[in-house]
Amino acid sequence: MKGVNRSIENKVVLSVQVFLLVCFYIFALGVFTFLWYAVYRSVVDNDHPAHAVILASVITFAFLILVSVVTMVFTVVIKEGQKKVPDNGGSVNEGEM
């Protein structure tokens, strides 16, 4: 019974961790939408689109780096954690299985 409870708790923890990552992606997607919608409007209105394109490109590049770093750290740490820490959201010590 205790083992089942622990397994459920682990799954909940893992779900929350994945949820946090998804929230970050949604936030980043919101920023990209904001940037490129402004570019779209400036092109449609012929309102000096060069300004918008340059700025949106720079910020998009910066955000892509941030998204890559977060994805890299989250996925590696969570995956490894699942293997090594049975209390923390994953199958028990995969390496020994």
Added chain:
Amino acid sequence: MEALKPDRGLGKEEKVTEVKDEILYQPIMKTGRGFYIVFALLSLVVLFAVFAYFRQIKYGLGVTGLNSPIFWGVYITNFVFFIGVSHAGTLISAILRISKAEWRRSITRSAEVITVLVLFFGLGNILIDLGRIDRVMVVLVHGRFQSPLLWDVVSITTYLTASAIYLYLPLIPDIALLRDRIKGGLRGRLYQVLALGWAGTEKQIHYLERGIAIMAVTVLPIAVSVHTVVSYVFSMTIQPMWHSAIFGPYFVAGAIFSGIAAIIVAMAVLRRVYHLEGYFREVHFNNLGILLLVMTCLWLYFTFSEYITVFYGAEPDEIKVFMEKFTGRYAPHFWIMVITCFIIPFTILANNKTRTITGTVIASISVNIGMWLERYTIVVPTLMHPRLPYETGMYSPTWVEWSILAGCFALFAMIYMVFTKLFPIVSIWEVQEGREKAHDEVAERLRTYLPS
């Protein structure tokens, strides 16, 4: 690397290390009566500020001293000031990390927290200044990238995101340490989630270190760009004494200046309250004091260059603003700024005997007051004498603006206090790693720098 492994067994030496660092867990494990008293007092200040803000929402910006043509005042001053202070953590921490300054280890966390928190206050003051908060949607939906105001929106958002990531990544191993200590309860679950299953495996360490290194490099240009863009809000106009080519570097230098001062004050408070004398040592205050001294001289150089150019140009609109600051209504603000930003810190910090912990803290408090006044004297006198044919304006902040300013500082202190109750304010694993690496690094340094 061993310091990154929370699940390692304790050897004899490591036991000593654990005992040594036990004090870093104390603020999290125990909360004294003093904490609640200070928290309650600060809450009163915040509640009064909330009351003032609701009054502003109900009656409009008319309850402030803002008027035509002085449409920016304390709120915009706060915005520039807070964004400046935000350079405390991330920028300084990143520079020290990249340059492998070993003494950084115990101070970076406390600085990085300042960055993330004050950025919220910077953004918050903009929202307060809008008057009608629903107008934010107008910026989001109809914003045009020709406006430096929108450059600010995107650069601060990027900086806030980068700073939050840069604060969080080095926190992961420490959260894992807490996860292993505190089981169950809301706190235990929080640590379990935020630790991401950290077990200190080689792969985890490798990727975390890589992530921190990438962030340290990425955050530097973002931080510099943020305060440059804040300065563009002023310098891209042709208002007298705003339209200046050196405003970008001037603002960045001022930001680092006030940022270092903020770190020193925070370190002194933490040292006193949590008895962290072993972690925030004289050497930290001395090194940061020397950095502050360098920035004091740099600030004077930029200020001198800025004002001498205006004085020699003697363009009528600019001279009006110049004289307003030197001998007019804003002369007290201006000269107090000179005293607090240069004379007091320089006198204290240039002398080895007075560059003590107390001396450095006094200099830092002085710098923070001076830097707020600097932002104020940049924003208000120019709007008092705009280039367009307006009547000369008058501006006196009302109790609403002062209350909100006090509320910002109180709320910042409260959130900072809560952070220290949830997470170690000194990076435990970095301190332990520093101890482990110390001997090898000294040997390497001797081998690399000195002739054999």
